Amino acid sequence: MIEISAVSKSYGSGRSAVTVLDRVSLTVERGEIAAVVGPSGAGKSTLAHCINLLVTPTSGQILVGGEDLTRLTGAALRTARRSIGTVFQGSSLLRRRTAAQNIALPLEYFGVTRAGQRARVGELLDMVGLADRADAYPSELSGGQRQRIGIARALALRPSVLLADEATSGLDPATTASILGLFKRIRDEFDLSIVLITHEMDVVRETADTVARLEGGRIVEAGSIAEVLTNPGSSLARELIPDRAHLAPAADETAWELVYSSAQVRSDWLLDVSDALNTRVGLLSATIEQVDGTGVGRLVVSIDSGLADAAVRDALSKAGLSGNPLGAHKRERSAA
Ligand SMILES: Nc1ncnc2c1ncn2[C@@H]1O[C@H](COP(=O)(O)OP(=O)(O)OP(=O)(O)O)[C@@H](O)[C@H]1O
Ligand SMILES: [Mg+2]
Structure with a gap:
């Protein structure tokens, strides 16, 4: 040591x-x-x-x-x-x-x-x-x-x-x-x-x-x-798993960037989050890396823009994920 x-x-x-x-x-x-x-x-x-x-x-x-x-x-x-x-x-x-x-x-x-x-x-x-x-x-x-x-x-x-x-x-x-x-x-x-x-x-x-x-x-x-990889704000994480281009969300949807560790989430978390929010969650890009036998996921999903950020965060955290909305898409729409 x-x-x-x-x-x-x-x-x-x-x-x-x-x-x-x-x-x-x-x-x-x-x-x-x-x-x-x-x-x-x-x-x-x-x-x-x-x-x-x-x-x-x-x-x-x-x-x-x-x-x-x-x-x-x-x-x-x-x-x-x-x-x-x-x-x-x-x-x-x-x-x-x-x-x-x-x-x-x-x-x-x-x-x-x-x-x-x-x-x-x-x-x-x-x-x-x-x-x-x-x-x-x-x-x-x-x-x-x-x-x-x-x-x-x-x-x-x-x-x-x-x-x-x-x-x-x-x-x-x-x-x-x-x-x-x-x-x-x-x-x-x-x-x-x-x-x-x-x-x-x-x-x-x-x-x-x-x-x-x-x-x-x-x-x-x-x-x-x-x-590092499961810290949503980490700049090192971005260097370790560079952001991939992701598909654009639909006009009434917001892109959310999520991170999770498979040690903390069920493999069917996508359904859990959909159920909790009573809406469909789309997949825009995803990377799952094996780190020490654990899967570390970084992905971008699309979620109905009508839902409050707090409600989305709550559903995500109940499923063991953390994340943030990407870009100004949602803000612009609500301003319009
Ligand atoms: N003997 C020295 N006297 C004065 N400054 C030094 C000396 N050795 C290194 N430095 C300075 O220390 C800083 C760090 O140098 P160092 O070689 O440790 O960087 P590094 O992170 O290894 O960079 P690189 O990725 O290019 O190898 C540099 O600004 C360098 O000019
Ligand atoms: Mg050096």
Whole structure:
């Protein structure tokens, strides 16, 4: 488990000081994959560097297994670094070393014997499915294979936290999917806490348990994927499941945007809502995503404009859904 607690980072001092991270807090349990998203310049990589102790936070704590890593120096810091493995964008392998020699780097650094290195590298190559490419140089590997070697290297010292900064950027969809599958497998096998920094929303939706959005150095929204997706006002939800074009409601109907989690609604909710309102409810667009075995629905329905918003909200909430009327359609009509 890793607890990032009120971490701030400023560069420069006095009037020229720039705050890149502003009291960022994030907890990632064992066995959990936490995504961090946000626009370019938001501070994502700076957060990554604080987590793996390449950069010392100006204030705040980074606790791994209850120990504050930001207070350590010298040998204690070097040992603590072992608990965090990092996978970078483009894997950053050394060109003049083979795949096996790249994986062995952290083992060499910590003085593991030759025989110990050979055994561990063999295990790691097997784990990432590249046992037959041990002697290949990075230039002889595909982008996805290089990334697998980078993951094997990050796992060499058996960390409890794996940090990935844009690890799938620039890979094609099939390769991205296979790398994400590998992350999930090693998460399950080693009960790792994984911090996945990415700008790819598909990656978040398909892999992460939780998501936090960083903007201007602050976390502006965070929660489990299901929580975020079932929050009707969430802008992260819109990024995770972009609005689809929906059919236009009939002239005497209003479009309502609804969200629900299948854990809270009956599968025949549409009938319940129709019955409660004593009117027909039409379907204009619908997306149901599987998140952790639960269905998360975001849809647009059409409902008789003659009904009061409050009555519609009431019927929806009784059925376990929440929603809002879309656009000014209804208002214009009532003004006319
Ligand atoms: N050493 C530094 N000195 C001063 N400013 C820095 C330093 N490192 C980063 N910054 C600034 O911190 C801000 C955040 O940078 P960071 O690389 O963390 O963003 P990011 O979210 O990773 O962006 P991207 O999505 O483009 O990778 C930027 O405005 C950057 O210019
Ligand atoms: Mg970055």
